[in-house]
Amino acid sequence: MQQVEQSYLQELNDIQRQAVTTTEGPVMVIAGPGSGKTRVLTYRIAHLINSGIAPWNILALTFTNKAAREMKDRIEKVIGTGAQRVWAGTFHSLFARILRVEAHRIGYPNDFSIYDTDDSKSLIKEIIKSLSLDPKVYNVGAVRSRISTAKSNLMTPKAYANNDDLMSLDKMNRRPMIYKIYEQYVKKCKRAGAMDFDDLLLQMFNLLLKNPDGVRDKYQSQFRYLLVDEFQDTNSLQYEILKLLTVYEESPNNICIVGDDAQSIYSFRGATIENILQFESDFTNVQVFKLEQNYRSTNFIVNAANEVISYNKRQIQKKIWTQSSDGKKIKIIKTMTDSEEGRRVADTIIEQKNRYHYANKHIAILYRTNAQSRVFEEHLRRYNLPYRIYGGLSFYQRKEIKDVIAYIRICVNPKDDEALKRIINYPKRGIGKTTVDKLTAIANDNEISLWQVITQIELKGAHKRTIGGFIETVKTMHQRIITENAYKAALYIAQKSGIIDLLKADNSPEGRSRIENITALLDGIQEFVEDDEIGIDEEAPEDKSLARFLQSISLMTDQDEDQSQVDTITLMSVHAAKGLEYKSVFVVGLEENLFPSYMSLSSPESIEEERRLFYVAITRAEEMLTLTFANSRYQFGQMRFNDPSRFVEEIPDAMTDSAVLQKKKSGFGEPKILGNFKKLSPSKAALPKVSAKDFKASHIDEIEAGKSVLHLKFGKGKVISIDERKVATIRFEQMYDSPEKRIMLQYAKLQVLED
DNA sequence: GGGGGCTATGGGGGG
DNA sequence: CATAGCCCCC
DSSP states (O other): OOHHHHHHHHTTTHHHHHHHHHHOEEEEEEEEEESHHHHHHHHHHHHHHTOHHHHGEEEEOSSSSHHHHHHHHHHHHHHOTTTGGSSSEOHHHHHHHHHHHHHHGSOOOOEEEEEOHHHHHHHHHHHHTTTTTTTTTTTHHHHHHHHHHHHHTTHHHHHHHHHHHHHHHHHHHHHHHHHHHHHHHHHHHHHHTTTHHHHHHHHHHHHHOOOGGGHHHHHHHOOOOEESSSGGGOOOOHHHHHHHOOOOOOOOTTTEEEEOOGGGOGGGGGTTTHHHHHHHHSSSEEEEEEEOSSSSOOOHHHHHHHHHHTTOOSSOOOOOBBBOOOOOEEEEEEEHHHHHHHHHHHHHHHHHHHHOOOGGGGGGESSGGEEEEEEEHHHHHTTTTTEEEOOOOOOGGGGHHHHHHHHHHHHOHHHHHHHHHTTSSSOOOOOOHHHHHHHHHHHHTOOOOOOHHHHHHOOOOOOOOOOOOHHHHHHHHHHHHHHHHHHHHHHHHHTTTTHHHHHOOOHHHHHHHHHHHHHHHHHHHHHHHHHOOSSOSSSSSOOOOHHHHHHHHHOOOOOGSOOOOOOOOOEEEEEEGGOOEEEEEEEEOOOOBTOOOGGGGTTTHHHHHHHHHHHHHHTTTEEEEEEEEEEEEEEETTTEEEOOHHHTTTTTTGGOTTOOOOOOOTTTTOOOOOOOOOOOOOGTOOOOOOTTTTTTOGGGGGOTOOEEETTTTTTEEEEEEOOSSSEEEEETTTTTOEEEEHHHHHHTTTTEEEE
């Protein structure tokens, strides 16, 4: 045993080793990017097990399920078997597992449904309608997010209604009834036996707080060692649960939190840096370790990250450093359009692959919004570069999949109103909107679920056939769930529902692809059944039920999708890239209004969060970092012109390949002068220099076909034509590679020249 | 009750 | 641009 211990402790630096071996009491690890945080967490758990702690007494909360799996595999390599029985996973997935066993103690069925964001929105929409509120004023998304925030702050509907701050804010926003919607929402979720994502935390908290049948003591004594990764992205509710769990007299406050305030990027879902700042005062004798040595990136990248984050005011003092050499300078690519951005990134990837022999999997393209993925897809496909997009519309969010899933949901939990509403008339069986509205009214009057309504009222006339037929269908399906395994039951459900027949009738490519997707779903269930992973719930070690399958897919994170080890280029949002690393990283769309997002521009706090997001993005890179931005892009269905992102300009010239990026020393809003970029490509080397001083934009009406015009960035050109939407085609003399530009006159500043 | 076509509206990050 | 919601007609 001594030998084993030696081998892994030797792989750590001094501070890492202290963080691993200080196993008792509260520990806070501040871990900069690439500082070996995962290694510390892994070895800490291995060390605990090595010291005689049972794996199932350890609770490790990770940010993705994939991270948890990888961690367990690595622990197993260090200490041998047993590691799989560590309780490791995301807050949501682990608490869902516990609630599957305990939910009945707090008034939910153990087979509760999990409402995703769409389900929540659809329910909230229904409530807004039933309260005769204006859906334009009561924006569903905004209301949902208010409710979610309230839950994350442990604010019940009653407490919400009594809170003057919240109520006056709602009144100011002309939405004084949110508290009422919240109240009904909670009621209806409960009635449907459903929990939304926040409930998985909130009900776990309630379970521990109310302590029915001593259940709190059970979990307090079980989880004797807690580890929390990415602590900066936890919200108050998560923190309160942790506080409840760490209380146990035989192992007081054995909690180790790992985080980095500079990488806090989830405040929009209630995460608060206060948790980190609070930790030291909430627990006594907190031992703090700061991991500041970066093992991931080159010196240029590390220093650029330090420079960028220094623009933020609020932060814990630390300096990330590396022993690595300077490495390659950070490459900056400026393009005219978003499409050209896609092409240049693909070109650069080809070049890097040739020169540095990178495999595809060593390369990632990171963007601020998922909608940006399309241009990169197009160009990568053109070059036959394999890629994979993470996030965005996932497999399980496709319509045909959600339809089949809804049938499964209703079989598992018939009270699931959102699932029922989705499929009661799909495929069409003559139960229209009017009928469903009537049923909903009866459900509301009697405070029961829709399923209870249709199975309890006397069906008359046509309803006897239509609704009665639906009930029979669901009942037969339900029977199969009891008698057959998950795969066979799901196969039966998919066929019996009529969805497969319906899609088979549609012989279009789309229809065929939908069938393929359903087949893939069934294959996935088959795989789930056959997969012999050791379950960690001792009460149901090998739960292969459809209920358990539904749970695992609704709690998947973006990084969890598709485990296939194919060699592909990664495309994902910066948020999704948290915790990952690549040899070469492209951070694209670095423009004002996009990154930072236009939503963030109004408050300094949210700009700081965007900057942390940028910090996360650039610190994903090991060797090569490429930053790109476009002069114009299609956004919201029209051509838009954005300034380069302030974040690009915060990186000192010495670290980039274009010392030419002229800084806007005089602040923002000044007209920019072209010629900022020297070595782009030979053809663009001599970009026109137009002096901003002499430039005077002409009125839109003065610009006519045939006239010569001056553009601040493109220089002198001739208007070829103007279409009815006031989009001008202009040929610019000095734009050699693509002289003809289409420019929207309402945005562009052009000066008419007298010939 | 169902379906098609039109208009209006919104448009971030995610468990 | 994509989708939701609406109106109209069968």
